[in-house]
Amino acid sequence: MPSLTEVKHYLKACTDRDHLWMSRPLAVASLLVILVLVKSCQGISFLNSREYKIHQLGYPLNEAHTLSLALSDQQVDSLIALQYYDSLACSIVSQQYFIQDHFTRYIAYHKTDTAGTSPTDIVAIVNVNGDNDWEKTAVKCDTTRGYLILVNKYHYLDSTYKRGDMVKFQTTCSYPGNEAARDVVDAFYKMQEDCKKQTQAQLMVNTSYRSFDYQTEVFKIHDKSIVATPGHSEHQTGLSLDITSIEHPEKWSFEKSTEGKWMREHCHEYGFILRYPAGKEHITGYGYEPWHLRYVGVKTASRILSEGITFDEYYAYYIEQTN
Ligand SMILES: [Zn+2]
Structure with missing residues (x-):
């Protein structure tokens, strides 16, 4: 069907010619008839549209x-x-x-x-599958995602999972025996150095990687509502750190300290996010943990911060959905 513009142009061309085949009033009347027909067709088409049915x-x-x-x-x-x-x-x-x-x-x-x-x-x-019982419907996590691996109450790791690029922290900034992925350790050193320059306080790694077996022991002796089931602990990824400072070793006093506030404001610049923020318990499955950082890289950390979402939401929308 010709468009209205095409019809108008055609009629104008006809009436402009010397050898008019119809008079101007007849042309106008024809145009009106065509307009009515077009409008009727559009009306019928709208009545059949998804929009109208909705x-x-x-x-x-x-x-x-x-x-x-x-x-x-x-x-x-x-x-x-x-x-x-x-x-x-x-x-x-x-x-x-x-x-x-x-x-x-x-x-x-x-x-x-x-x-x-x-x-x-x-x-x-x-x-984030919170409309299902997370633990009863849990699935294995995708371990091919590098720094964007998701471990939570719904996604779990095998008991034998451990990254191949783990290194130990220097004991000047960590309690003995802590290890994490090499890039995480380097990012932490940089953050710790800058934090010291800005606040004069020294950040410390309390806990980083935890094996499945270690988590099993932790799980046995702690409140099940705050400790992850073995396989579901993000600490097994080697990408998570629990941080306080030498000046404020107790986690809730660290939360209120200058260095604690500095860390929460700046950690994304080093590739870290606050994994369990306040007010998002129904999304993450965990209460507010101002000491628990997760490494995801600078680009992702900055995006998560600017959009005000959790890593679980980020993963569902930007990673899982695009597969
Ligand atoms: Zn933690």
């Missing part, structure tokens, strides 16, 4: 438009088949970390949620 379920037109862009044909068909209306659906698909494949899980979570969870949190919780 609108018919009760969503305002702007929301129907958003949903039609965010969902697959199959998901739209499913909404229509179920005659499904949810006032939160549009808000969910508009979230920054919305993953299309998870749409039905977001909706299922919302339907059974009694806590008034926000769309942002629904998306975050489902993205």
Whole structure:
């Protein structure tokens, strides 16, 4: 079908010629008829659109438009088949970390949620599989991700896993026996040096790598709600450090100290993130741990900080989804 512009140009060309084949009033009348026909076709086409079908379920037109862009044909068909209306659906698909494949899980979570969870949190919780029992549905983690390996309550490591590039820390900045991946050790030295220049305090590594067997012993004697199940401890990756300082060796006084604050503000410049931030317990599965750093590299650490998300959310959206 010709576009309106093409029709107008054609009629103008006709009326401009010396040998007019129709009078100007006839040309105008023809144009009006064509306009009506085009508009009718557009109307019929809209009535058959995904957008209109979603609108018919009760969503305002702007929301129907958003949903039609965010969902697959199959998901739209499913909404229509179920005659499904949810006032939160549009808000969910508009979230920054919305993953299309998870749409039905977001909706299922919302339907059974009694806590008034926000769309942002629904998306975050489902993205990190928090809508399932983490331990009962746990999967092996992908060990090919280098510094971006994810170990948490849902992803676990084999009992024999250990990186091949581990080195021991100097005992001037670590309690004896601690080791970590070579780049992590080097990044820590740099951070420790700069922290000392800025705050005069000396950061210390309390714990770094923990083997599966060691974690098993820790797990036996500590509160199960705060200690990771063997295989699920990030310390087994060789990329995690528990830090305090010589001046403030107790972890909660370290949290309030100048060097503790400096470390949290600057650790991303050395490739570290605060792995278990406050207010994200429902995403990470752990309470706030101001002493626990995780190495992910400078680029990823900076992005995680600037977006205000956890590594679990980052992994779900930027790594897992793109596979
Ligand atoms: Zn730790």
